[in-house]
Amino acid sequence: MIRNINPSGTVSWHKLRNHFQEMEYVRMQDLFAEDSERASRFHVKWNELLFDYSKNKISEETLRLLVDLAEEVGLKKAISDMFEGVRINVTENRAVLHTALRDFSDKPIMVDSFDVKNEIVAARKQIKSFTEEFISGNYKTSNGQKFTDVINVGIGGSDLGPKMVVNALENYRNDIGVHYISNVDDDYLYATLDKLDPKTTLVLIVSKTFTTQETIENAKRIKGWLEVGLDGVGVDRHMVGVTASYEEAVKFGVSTDNVFPMWDYVGGRFSLWSAVGLSISLAVGYKNFEELLLGANELDEHFKNSSFEENIPVLMALLSIWYNNFYGYETEAVVPYSQLLERFPAHLQQMIMESNGKNKTRDGYPVNYQTGTLIWGEVGVSAQHAFFQLFHQGTKVIPIDFIGFVNPFIGRENSNHDILMSNFFGQSEALLNGKVGEGYSEDSNNENLSSFKEFYGNKPSNTLLIESLTPRSLGALIALYEHKTYVQGIIWNIFSFDQFGVEYGKFLAKNIQSEIKQGIINKHDSSTSFLLNYYLSEKNHKEL
Numbered sequence: 001m002i003r004n005i006n007p008s009g010t011v012s013w014h015k016l017r018n019h020f021q022e023m024e025y026v027r028m029q030d031l032f033a034e035d036s037e038r039a040s041r042f043h044v045k046w047n048e049l050l051f052d053y054s055k056n057k058i059s060e061e062t063l064r065l066l067v068d069l070a071e072e073v074g075l076k077k078a079i080s081d082m083f084e085g086v087r088i089n090v091t092e093n094r095a096v097l098h099t100a101l102r103d104f105s106d107k108p109i110m111v112d113s114f115d116v117k118n119e120i121v122a123a124r125k126q127i128k129s130f131t132e133e134f135i136s137g138n139y140k141t142s143n144g145q146k147f148t149d150v151i152n153v154g155i156g157g158s159d160l161g162p163k164m165v166v167n168a169l170e171n172y173r174n175d176i177g178v179h180y181i182s183n184v185d186d187d188y189l190y191a192t193l194d195k196l197d198p199k200t201t202l203v204l205i206v207s208k209t210f211t212t213q214e215t216i217e218n219a220k221r222i223k224g225w226l227e228v229g230l231d232g233v234g235v236d237r238h239m240v241g242v243t244a245s246y247e248e249a250v251k252f253g254v255s256t257d258n259v260f261p262m263w264d265y266v267g268g269r270f271s272l273w274s275a276v277g278l279s280i281s282l283a284v285g286y287k288n289f290e291e292l293l294l295g296a297n298e299l300d301e302h303f304k305n306s307s308f309e310e311n312i313p314v315l316m317a318l319l320s321i322w323y324n325n326f327y328g329y330e331t332e333a334v335v336p337y338s339q340l341l342e343r344f345p346a347h348l349q350q351m352i353m354e355s356n357g358k359n360k361t362r363d364g365y366p367v368n369y370q371t372g373t374l375i376w377g378e379v380g381v382s383a384q385h386a387f388f389q390l391f392h393q394g395t396k397v398i399p400i401d402f403i404g405f406v407n408p409f410i411g412r413e414n415s416n417h418d419i420l421m422s423n424f425f426g427q428s429e430a431l432l433n434g435k436v437g438e439g440y441s442e443d444s445n446n447e448n449l450s451s452f453k454e455f456y457g458n459k460p461s462n463t464l465l466i467e468s469l470t471p472r473s474l475g476a477l478i479a480l481y482e483h484k485t486y487v488q489g490i491i492w493n494i495f496s497f498d499q500f501g502v503e504y505g506k507f508l509a510k511n512i513q514s515e516i517k518q519g520i521i522n523k524h525d526s527s528t529s530f531l532l533n534y535y536l537s538e539k540n541h542k543e544l
């Protein structure tokens with residue numbers, strides 16, 4: 001079992017605190033000037049991925065102490081516990097086995113005395129055969145046609161990951177239209193449905209619990225739309241359920257053949273590797289879906305087997321802890337230089353903030369240090385024209401992950417890619433070095449302005465440079481952040497796999513909904529009561 005160790009009480013934390021006094025005002029520009037080998041010292045090359053972390057406020061000593069911290073809190077054991085099916089999600093009494101979903105070896109994975117591998121392999125076969133039948137047109141609509149569109153109804157982990165991957169793999173797409181409905185927002189729901197033909201649309205209802213209100217309400221509306229459009233004939237052929245609640249899905253009207261499983265040992269935000277990712281498989285074909293899983297599995301092996309000094313997710317987690325807990329930098333940005341990764345920051349937000357937004361240690365006491373970093377981002381180059389000004393000259397320091405690709409999609413002309421990547425390299429260089437003295441531009445002849453045009457650099461960033469954006473490299477990239485998240489949770493001594501805060505929000509919304517329905521507002525704080533009463537009176541006024 002994972003040890004319960006308060007990181008701030010460890011020897012290495014204490015040493016890091018002292019070391020921070022030495023490092024706080026060290027400028028990275030000087031570190032680079034003193035050491036021409038810095039980049040070759042602080043990088044890891046793994047498969048087709050290069051991770052350069054030399055542009056960080058660290059020395060060899062910093063790294064050594066951070067690695068000591070990881071060892072002191074028992075990270076090695078925590079990693080093997082996760083892979084081996086130990087019930088590390090203690091607050092929900094569950095194992096955490098998203099890694100098993102992408103493990104293609106014959107090795108059993110036991111949770112207590114049950115080998116979960118069998119049901120995982122069976123589900124993969126189900127995904128494969130359904131995908132093949134669907135894409136080939138053998139699986140037909142209720143009136144014998146080929147399906148043209150798929151709607152994925154789900155929210156949070158049942159939406160963000162699959163949507164992000166399908167966007168990212170645009171170059172691998174077939175001609176099936178894939179649409180995502182997550183929010184309970186009728187305007188968006190009907191705008192989507194109005195463009196589709198119920199006669200040729202398949203609806204995937206994706207909900208681990210099958211009780212999430214947003215998903216179930218949307219699913220009811222869409223089922224009604226199908227019933228009208230199909231004249232009530234063969235509606236069940238147009239519905240698939242992906243859930244850990246088989247009975248609920250069947251009760252809803254999904255045919256028993258069309259229920260795909262989910263399990264309690266896979267958290268929603270880590271579930272795109274399961275049948276939750278069915279929309280991915282339908283959009284890009286099963287082979288590419290499997291490639292995605294294989295890429296993640298390769299990263300899993302790297303995470304499990306590499307020394308901490310060579311371990312990319314561990315290094316990323318340690319750097320993040322260095323900034324969060326010692327420098328006090330609260331946010332981190334992720335900037336992929338690929339339009340296709342537009343949804344990547346949103347997926348990471350759930351993965352990271354739902355996991356590590358916790359304030360209790362594993363023994364239930366309040367933490368006395370900062371946990372969960374705030375994560376945000378947008379694609380480059382666009383982000384440069386939106387918020388990079390604050391990175392360069394603002395008063396806050398925001399460590400950034402730059403993610404870029406050496407090659408664009410195979411077989412396409414390369415011309416604009418160099419422009420994109422010049423920006424990628426140029427930005428992290430500017431953030432490191434800044435520009436003081438003579439100013440940067442040809443029109444700096446106006447001396448009064450030159451101080452405004454100075455910027456001091458010393459802004460940290462990681463660079464992840466990947467061969468190209470393929471299902472395999474994408475799988476590895478996602479898994480990389482999953483493991484980074486886990487490492488941070490271990491070091492912070494928190495439970496990363498529950499989400500009681502969000503669940504409480506769901507509970508309150510349900511109560512309020514019934515108050516609105518009855519038109520009687522119960523006791524709330526004065527602001528909430530005021531707002532609810534205002535809403536009711538305006539609404540009633542409009543309805544009159």
Ligand SMILES: O=P(O)(O)OC[C@H]1O[C@](O)(CO)[C@@H](O)[C@@H]1O
Pocket residue numbers: 155156157158206207208209210211212215268269354499502503
């Ligand atoms: O798949 P479900 O059970 O509908 O849950 C959807 C999402 O709701 C949450 O429980 C809370 O946001 C997430 O963890 C989960 O991904």
